[in-house]
Amino acid sequence: MHLRPARLAAIGVFALAGLIFWVSFNTAQGTNLRSDSSMLRLSDLIQERSRQNAELDSQAASLHRQVDNLARRDDGSTKGQDRELSDLEKGAGLTQQKGEGLTVTLDDAPTNATAKVPGLPEPEPNDLVIHQQDLQAVVNALWKGGAKGIKVMDQRLISTSAVRCVGNTLILQGRVYSPPYTVSAVGDRDALQQALRSAPAIQNYLEYVDAYGLGWKVDEHKAMTLPGYSGTVDLQQARPVD
Template sequence: MKIKWKRNKGELAVVVVCIIVGYLLAAQLRTVQLTGAADAASASRLETLQELYNEQSEQNEALEDQVKQLQSELSIYREQAASGEAGSEALRQELEQLEITAGRTDVEGPGVCIILEDSTQSNVTGNEADYLIHDSDLLSVVNELRSAGAEAISLNGERLLANSEIRCTGAVVTVNGRRYAAPYVIFAIGDKETLYNALTMRNGVVDVLGQWGITVKVTMNDLLLIPKYSGTVEYRYAHTVTGEEGNG
């Protein structure tokens, strides 16, 4: 009787071991299947991203070629305007004004330089974002400069056009499709005293930002250089109005 009990006990142990081993094998197989599926999904996503990257690169190359072609045509127009023909001086001046407005040429002149840095004050609100520079802060400065008559503005070297975006993307700010972190440096060409007074007046934008400890340094300069817009502007929906459309 005792021998039979030992035998049953041994068989039971073998059964238990087999069950445990089977469970472990099933778990391992499941893990392998999940890993394979994850690898396949990652490979598929990587392939998709690569295709998107290639497509974007081709589009950028096409736009760069278009810019070069337009710049070549613009050079021809400049030469024609400087050829001394009747009305060429007026045409040259108009072309120069249009280039400045469109941001298609480097410009220089007097103005102000503004440097903005994140606050170094102790966090008393519990929200770290309260002490960082946001897109709304930069837009406030830019709008104030435009209202004060700034003729050309750049942010961290990016020429700002009418359709330039300034928006937060995480802890940085995107300008003309490029990402920048603080400190932010703004150049504005115009009447330097008017621009300076517009920013530093009592309860003005510099005053408001200073309440959060954000450092804003404004200096007047006799000569600033603002580079031309390096991107492309494509109009897909807007077009000029012809005489017949205007009369209709």
């Protein structure tokens, strides 16, 4: 029996999640993540699984394009129906999005960072790393600012995308990333900038930028292209056990 690339990618996601939960359990038991050889090997394995998931995503995207092209050629639809389908796919984030926009880069502070403002307490380890709430605040602000599409790292976000962090590691749609993190959006640059400046969660983050040296950079682009989302769009829901 042959498993489709999308099915394989899903299996990879569950395997990756299991590995991460195991790391968390071992850490709770007092394992030294910086020196323990088994943890270092496990980290390598997680990175390799992430690379395999990326390859499977690419294969799945290629197959999706082939299927879509065949379906449109043989489905007997009218030109008007094809245009309507194209508009729906664009709105769902399944096709490329082009236009002006900006990219936000967030990064951890140096591990030896000290308070940059007199009178502030010296930082705790959690003060020096990017958290899930920081990335989510940027994404939410950009959507509020009218973004037509958003990409985190090299992956397009859709309505079911979830930005998740374990420690200072980002897990997005079955793949693992380390800082610095980039969030790119296509849309009116002035509106996007204003949305970033007015978001309370980002204002709080910028206080830590000034206090402890967390990374923050916003680059504007006159023209940029976001890729279409290439993963599965099947919706799933939990059901009670009888």
